[in-house]
Amino acid sequence: MRFEEYYEPDTIEECSRLLIKFGDHAKLLAGGTDLVPKLKNKIWHPQAVIGLFGIPGMDAITVSEEGLTLGSLAVLRTIQKDSEIGEKYVAVREACGHVSSLQVRNIATIGGNACNASPSADAVEGLLIHNAVCDIYSAEGERKVPLCEFFTGPGKTVLKTGEILRGFFVPAPKPHTGCAYKKYTIRGDSDISIVGAGARVTLGEDGKVADCRISLASVAPTPLISSKTEEFLIGKELTKDVIAKAGDIASGNIRPITDARGTAEYRVEMVRVWTRHALEEAYERAQNN
Amino acid sequence: MKIENEEELRGRKEYSLTVNGRKVMVFVHPSKTLLEVLREDLDLIGTKCGCDDTNCGVCTVLMDGHPVKSCTILIPQAAGHTILTIEGLEAAPDNLHPLQQSFIDHTAIQCGFCTPAMVLTAKAILDENPHASEEEIREGLHGNVCRCTGYKQITEAIMAVRDGEYGDFLQWEEVNHK
Numbered sequence: 001m002r003f004e005e006y007y008e009p010d011t012i013e014e015c016s017r018l019l020i021k022f023g024d025h026a027k028l029l030a031g032g033t034d035l036v037p038k039l040k041n042k043i044w045h046p047q048a049v050i051g052l053f054g055i056p057g058m059d060a061i062t063v064s065e066e067g068l069t070l071g072s073l074a075v076l077r078t079i080q081k082d083s084e085i086g087e088k089y090v091a092v093r094e095a096c097g098h099v100s101s102l103q104v105r106n107i108a109t110i111g112g113n114a115c116n117a118s119p120s121a122d123a124v125e126g127l128l129i130h131n132a133v134c135d136i137y138s139a140e141g142e143r144k145v146p147l148c149e150f151f152t153g154p155g156k157t158v159l160k161t162g163e164i165l166r167g168f169f170v171p172a173p174k175p176h177t178g179c180a181y182k183k184y185t186i187r188g189d190s191d192i193s194i195v196g197a198g199a200r201v202t203l204g205e206d207g208k209v210a211d212c213r214i215s216l217a218s219v220a221p222t223p224l225i226s227s228k229t230e231e232f233l234i235g236k237e238l239t240k241d242v243i244a245k246a247g248d249i250a251s252g253n254i255r256p257i258t259d260a261r262g263t264a265e266y267r268v269e270m271v272r273v274w275t276r277h278a279l280e281e282a283y284e285r286a287q288n289n
Numbered sequence: 290m291k292i293e294n295e296e297e298l299r300g301r302k303e304y305s306l307t308v309n310g311r312k313v314m315v316f317v318h319p320s321k322t323l324l325e326v327l328r329e330d331l332d333l334i335g336t337k338c339g340c341d342d343t344n345c346g347v348c349t350v351l352m353d354g355h356p357v358k359s360c361t362i363l364i365p366q367a368a369g370h371t372i373l374t375i376e377g378l379e380a381a382p383d384n385l386h387p388l389q390q391s392f393i394d395h396t397a398i399q400c401g402f403c404t405p406a407m408v409l410t411a412k413a414i415l416d417e418n419p420h421a422s423e424e425e426i427r428e429g430l431h432g433n434v435c436r437c438t439g440y441k442q443i444t445e446a447i448m449a450v451r452d453g454e455y456g457d458f459l460q461w462e463e464v465n466h467k
Contacts, residue, residue, distance in 0.1 A: 004300065006319035006365060029363065036322065036361045037342055049319070051365050077355070101432020102410070103346060106355040107362065190344075190431055 002039040003027075008051040012058075012164060015050060016139035020162040022048045028164070030073055030112035033104050058166070059109075061085070068092070068130075068170040072111020076123055077102070079110060089170060090285065091179035091198055095126025098183040101190045111165050114150065117157050120192045120218040122183055128215040128223055129179050129198040132170045138163040151222035174211070176203040178285030182278045183217075184270055186261070193218045194262040197250075197274035199282040201238070209233045214246070214275060219254040219267050226250045229275070238283045247276040304368040308333070309377025310466075315364070323367045324348045324359035327374060335375035335405050339434075346433035349406035350374050356413045358432070375405035378412070380465035387455035388412055388447065395446035399437035407433050411447045419459065423448060 009015040019026055025047035029035055038044045052058055052073055059073035063084040070079065076096040079085055086093040099105055099113065099122045113123040114134070124147070132147040140162060147168065150157050159165065173179070181198040185191035196217030204210035212233045214226040229250045236242050256267035305314045308331060315330050324341075327333045327350070339347035341360050348360040351373040359367075378386045388408050391397070398404050407430065414421050414429040421429070426447050427440070435443065450458050 001300065001318060002320035006300070006302070008365065029366070032363055032366055033343060033361055036363060039320065040322075040341065040360075049363075051363075053366070101346065102413075102429050103349055103356045103358045103432045104343065104361075106352075107357050107366075188431055 003046050003049045005048040006051065007048060008054040010054045010056075012055050012137050012166065013139050015052065015055060016137065016162050016164055018048070018050055019164070020139065022046075023161050026050055028052060028115070030115075031075065031108040032112075033100075033108040034112060034116040034118075052164075058111075060167075063088070065172065067172045069167060070110055070127075070170065071167040072114075072165050073109050074111075074167075075106065076108050076110060076113070077105040079123075080105065088173060089126070089130055089179075091129040091181045091200065092126035092170065094179075095129070095181040095198070096123045098122045098181065098189050098196075111167065114147070114168075115157060115159070115165055117151050117153070117155050117222070119154055119220060119222055119224075120196065121223060122181070122193065122196060122217065124223055125181050125196055125198045125215055125217050127168055127170060128225065129181060129200045129213055130170045130173065131200075131213065132168045134168055135166045136163050137166040144169075148223075148225050153221050173200070173289075174202050176286055176289055177201065177211075178282040178287070178289055180278045180281035180285065181215075182274050182281070184274050192261060195219055195267055195270045195274050197271065197278040199275070199278040201233075201279070201282045201286045203286045208235055208237050214250055214279075216250065216254060216271060216275070218261075219256045219271055221255065224254060226253055226275075228253045238279070243276050243279050243283070246279055247272040250275040302365075304364050306367050306369065307371040309372070309374060317364055319363060319365050321364050322360055323350070323352075323362040323364055323372070326364050326367075327359060327372075333374050333376050337402055337405060339402070344434070345403075346410070347403050347406045349410050349433065351409055351413055354413065354416065356410045356432075373409065375409060378408065384465065386412070386465075387450045387458040387461055388415075391446040391450045391455055392443070395442050395449065397439060397442040397446035399435075399439050403433060403435045403437075407435065407443055411443075411450075415447065415451055415458065416462075419451065421451060426451075 027046040029051045060071040062069045080096040134145045179200045198215040200213040202211040214229040216224045251272040256264040258264045337347040339345035343361045
């Protein structure tokens with residue numbers, strides 16, 4: 001057997017209690033696209049698997065003036081096709097749309113993509129670009145953690161025993177904001193990215209950068225925010241030279257590894273290129289918003 | 290159902306789902322995948338097992354109308370849902386779904402192993418967007434691998450159905466998939 005026991009709690013509190021009871025010997029099941037292959041390939045052999053489908057409201061998507069609330073079980077394809085999200089939270093839509101194939105997007109969830117904590121997670125990048133905050137529940141107390149502080153290493157997050165990622169809050173973008181997420185692969189979206197690059201640019205009245213975010217995938221042990229690049233961009237007009245310099249800075253502040261998809265040296269060069277592409281697109285969109 | 294010994298029964302649960310229009314109940318361990326239940330418990334071997342690792346897409350079935358890879362879905366995830374496999378697509382052996390007929394006519398089949406999944410994914414693409422462009426069809430098929438690399442004929446077969454060469458496929462489904 002791939003695991004011994006299966007539970008499907010009706011409430012999030014019951015789920016948290018189960019997690020406390022089993023500790024490291026339980027795994028949560030959302031869309032299963034990361035969990036099930038790990039079970040089948042015997043990478044994990046948990047005593048218990050806990051399905052989250054019985055908990056009401058876990059897949060809710062609500063858009064309000066303040067922002068977007070996503071339940072952890074919101075399916076990537078549902079998010080990708082939601083017209084309200086597509087209009088305002090462009091990078092969220094783009095990033096969800098870049099995850100693997102149609103079949104995977106039809107069942108994989110946004111919370112699962114975060115909790116799997118892969119450095120190459122695409123859907124997470126969209127949320128990072130938009131400054132999402134994690135809503136974490138435990139029977140022993142709730143807390144909010146900015147998504148950029150959620151990851152601690154490959155497959156590792158800040159979640160403690162008994163804690164469940166209930167969902168995300170994504171603040172509504174300010175006026176004159178543009179976002180973009182770019183995924184660079186050899187074989188399209190089914191492939192894991194060589195690098196991923198995302199940008200958010202908010203322009204001030206003077207047309208200069210008032211606020212920005214540069215987020216990178218597959219170039220460090222966790223999804224990476226390039227704060228050095230952001231510091232450089234604030235207050236600048238996004239000329240061709242400035243955008244090129246931003247690419248240089250971003251490529252100098254990563255910790256890539258060499259793997260089947262690319263060497264560390266190649267990734268440095270590709271971050272330079274794709275940061276530029278993401279910034280150019282985000283800037284163009286910001287000017288039109 | 291074969292039951293060898295008590296050990297095998299441990300942890301098994303009842304799951305009900307609708308497969309090809311019929312309500313079915315299975316009594317299996319929750320760690321079984323939908324693919325395993327379809328092939329081993331329901332004898333629906335039209336759904337193939339390829340890489341068994343979410344890559345190749347030959348295990349694609351439609352769950353509530355959406356294509357999913359059945360090798361990566363545990364049976365509790367499918368419980369209560371509606372599954373369509375290739376066996377549920379034709380109305381009768383002499384009344385194939387327009388996509389099936391078109392695949393035959395366009396020789397969109399070489400070894401045939403990826404075909405059930407290709408046809409089902411194609412159905413989902415056209416059901417959602419009856420005017421899907423060639424690019425949209427190819428993008429939709431991204432998760433389906435054909436080792437004979439017959440993508441050109443496959444795409445042509447789907448486009449022929451889209452263009453009405455096999456009548457109104459939505460109407461065919463309405464009449465035959467009651």
